Amino acid sequence: MRSFESNNRAENLFGKAAAVIVAALCLVFLFGMNAAKAADETTFTETNTEVTVSLVTDKTVYEAGEVINFTLTVENNRAHFYTSKAQFAYDITEGLETADGSELDNMIPKLESGEKAEIKGALIGNAAIFPAVEKPAEEKPSGEEDKKSGSANLWIIICAAAAGAVVVIIVIILVLRKSRKGGNGAAGKTLAMFLAILMGMSAVPAEAADYDTIKIRPYVKVEYAGQEVMIRMVIELHSYPKRVTVATELKNVPKSITCHDPSIFKDFDGTYYILGTHITGGYTSDLRNWTSIDKDFRASFTKETKDLIRAWNTDPVDWFGYLWAPDVVYNPVLQKYCYYLSANGDNWKSNIVMLTSDSVTGPYEYAGSVVYGGFTAETIGETDVLQVVGGDTIPDRYVKNGIANKKWGDKWPNCIDPCVFYDDDGNLRMSYGSWSGGIFLLELDENTGLRDYSVTYENNEHSDAYFGKKIAGGWYVSGEGSYIQKIGEYYWLFMSYGNLEAKGGYNIRVFRSKTPDGDYVDMLGNSPLYDKYIFNYNQSVGVRLFGGYKWRTFNQGQVAQGHNSAFVDDDGKAYIVYHSRTTDGSEGHTVKVHQLFLNEQGWLVAAPYITDGESISAGGVSMSDFAGDYELIIHELNIDYKNLGVQTPSYITLNADGTITGAYEGSWSVKEGTSYITLSFNGDTYSGVALKMNVENTLVETDVFTAVGENTQITVWGSRSID
Structure with missing residues (x-):
């Protein structure tokens, strides 16, 4: 026992000492790099x-009256991206003036991928601030510049050695911890905390926008x-x-319509209908080209029907x-x-009414x-609440x-957004509700x-005698537009989080x-x-099928996609139908089907483009055929929706040898004989499907994939580059 305790104590001391040594070496590395940088501030890259x-x-040293000639070079090496024309600002030591009296060039031109721009300038010191030095400067001993450079190089060598030592010590600690059960948890935590802080010092969150913002502040000291003077610029590039651009003859833009909160229904003759908010609707035969029925549909509601719909709610507004x-x-x-409608x-x-017809x-x-909502002691008699819960007065709750x-x-819920469906046992059910009290589920009587x-x-x-079983939401946590659809072996609950406006983060x-x-649960369980309020717009709760995005073939980004319906067609294919807004600055919206x-x-997982008759290959996907250059959209949760932020493509190559x-x-x-694709990168493993699709709004067919992260439940889309 004593020997064991001694070994444990020794290991603890070693672990703590190792953590301190690692911390010291890391600090040496940081300060050494800063010193090396400071030793060479006459150039900047x-x-x-x-x-x-x-x-x-x-030059690095100038006499009074000499001209300082400088060159700023900006080079865009980012494939498939350009930097827009940009004006930048100078920050120059007081007393330095332009040599010819004109303004310094402060404009960087638009740069396509592979292009660069050079901006030259000439400065001279104001004689009153930079008078001639009376005594000649003492000549530096031969080799001093080399010593200075050598000092910087020495620091770099020291830093490299320190980094190597860090790796070695970490490996030793890991081996010791693995070889002895229990290990040195305290030292490990100390080391982990320090390294986390160290890594965090250089972490910069990425912006979610139609463009990437690049901020660089080049400077030199001479x-x-x-006297020491500095020339500095403040540059921000987009x-x-x-x-x-797709050739005109290859464009294939479908005819869409405006229909908010579209609910899909396939009639017996094969026609697909959508019905939406404000008594709107449309139909299609191909899930792409829609015809509106708004005018005739609204006109079909008689005054008697309208009066009965509004009987519970007589607000004098529209x-x-x-x-x-x-x-x-x-x-x-x-x-x-x-026809079930929210009033x-x-x-x-509020209440949900049912209307019937011999035609859709x-x-x-x-x-x-x-079901009724918002009743009081004075109005409860106008509802069926007491018939359901019993008694003759409003329950205290x-x-x-x-x-x-x-x-x-x-x-309690706002009684809106019905979704009515038959389950596998033939029971008729309705989910409804929204923000505030949450989403509830009621059983309906098929006879009525x-x-x-x-x-x-x-x-x-999570249940109420009148409102039914609560299945989602509550306490004003965002979540509305519930829709339940059986797909495969599971019932799927779809919900929209966020606000429905273009800048509302709807998803x-x-x-x-x-x-x-x-x-109901998501991939992470x-x-x-919710039993208390949280702000959940960008939280990792629920698998987000997609967020704001913009492919390179799009004129506008797609944002605020939501309030969907879903269905499984006769051929077994499943679809999601939703409305989407864009980044054009308006609140206009159109219907989309994926x-x-x-x-x-x-x-x-959802297809990366709207549907156009695509199918999963029965024979599966060949890796050799699928390999190539792909545009990749990662639907990160933390998106700047308030500024119409969208995810834009980055670029990867899926190599035939299985590397990315x-x-x-x-x-x-790719799993042999199937279309199941697995991708491991960015700290996660993404599982999905690979197939061929037409690039949205075109006749150009390309390879695509859609997958979701097993650890993050983040969606990724890929589309083979077509340029």
Whole structure:
């Protein structure tokens, strides 16, 4: 026992000493590099995002009255990107003036990939500030410049040795820790903490925008009339992806329409319909080219139907504009198309009504209300609440969290955004709700299409006798537009996080469950339920199918994609249907449809382009055929949505030997005989599918992949470069 304790104590002392030594060596490395840099400040070179900036002078020592000639060189070596024309600022030691009295050139021209620009300038010292030195400067001993240079080189050698020592000591510590159970946790934590701080010193968060911002401040220090002077520039460049222009004869832009919160329905004749907010809709035969039915659809609503819809909510505002996010199903028992519509109002006074018709496009007749929200002691008698929960007065829980004290939204839903579906057992269900109280699930009676009064629900944190079972959200955590669709072996819960405006960060998340009423979870096991408020716009909860992005063939970036529906077609292909805004500065929106796929682990991934008849190859994908140069979009969570930030492509090569090179390094493979692709890079392993698609809005076919990170649940898209 004593020997064991002595060994353990010795190991602890060694570990702590090693941590201190590593810390000291790392500091030596940092200060040494700074010293080496300071020893050579008469020239400057820095590369940022493959743009190199250098600044040099023609000499290092100048006599009074001499001219300092300097050259600034900017070179763009970033493939497929250009830097826009940019003006920069000078920061020069007071007393230095332009040699010829003119303004210094401060404009960097637009630079295509591979181009460079040289900007020359000439400065002279003001005689009053830089008088001639009376005594001649003492000549430096021969070889002093070499000594200075040698000193810098010596520091570099020392730093390299220090870095090597760091690696060796880390390896020793790891070996010791592995060889002795328990290891030296304290020393390991000390070392890990120090290295984390050290690494953090150079970490710069990437900007999410249509362009990358490159900031460089080149400077040089020289001696002028016996004084040290500095020439410095403040440069900010914008690096834009170079657009790919497709020949006119290869363009294939589909006809889209405006339909907010589109709900998809396929009729018996094979026609696809979408119905949306504000009594809008459209139809298509190919999921690409849509025809609007807005005018005729709105005209089909009679005054009697409108009055019945608004009976619960008589706000004097434009109530027609508060008819939101419908859903439609065909009920075989009723032999009717059942149209479920949100009738929203102020102070959570809302309800979901059902209308029926013999045609998907109407005219519809009012059938009843499914669920009410925002009721008070005075208005509860106008609802079916007491019929459901019993008693003759409003339950206390709807007063404690009620309308009068503005706490309704902490617990109870806004009764909007219905999604009505049949589960595998033939039960008719409806999910609904939004921000505030969350998303709830009710069972409906197929014989009426309305609430099934024979089904009861518990009263607890995630259930309410009237509102049903809570399956997501709560406490004002963002999340709305729920949609439940069975795809493969799972029920998938789609939700939209964020605000719906272009600058609101709207994005689609998915969770899955073996049963329609949950529990739903994402890839990391996270639940969509919340019991306290958090800001979740860019949080890693729910698999985000995609965020703001812009391919090089796009005129505008796509942002605020959300409030989707989904369906599985007769051929087994699954699709997501949603509205999308752009970076054009307006709130205009259009309908888009992407095919969905299940990766090898059974998680959904979305195609990188809108659908155009693509299919997964039955024979799988060959690595030799799929290898090549690809544009890569990583849908990072931390995106600058408030400034219309989008993800733009970086560039990688999928080599035939299974390696990845370019902007990222790693490996990739395709499962033999399938289209399942796996890519490992950027600290994660991404699992998805590979296929051929037409580049969006063109007839140009190319190889693409879509995958999701196993550790981060971040989506990545790839598209073979077509230029």
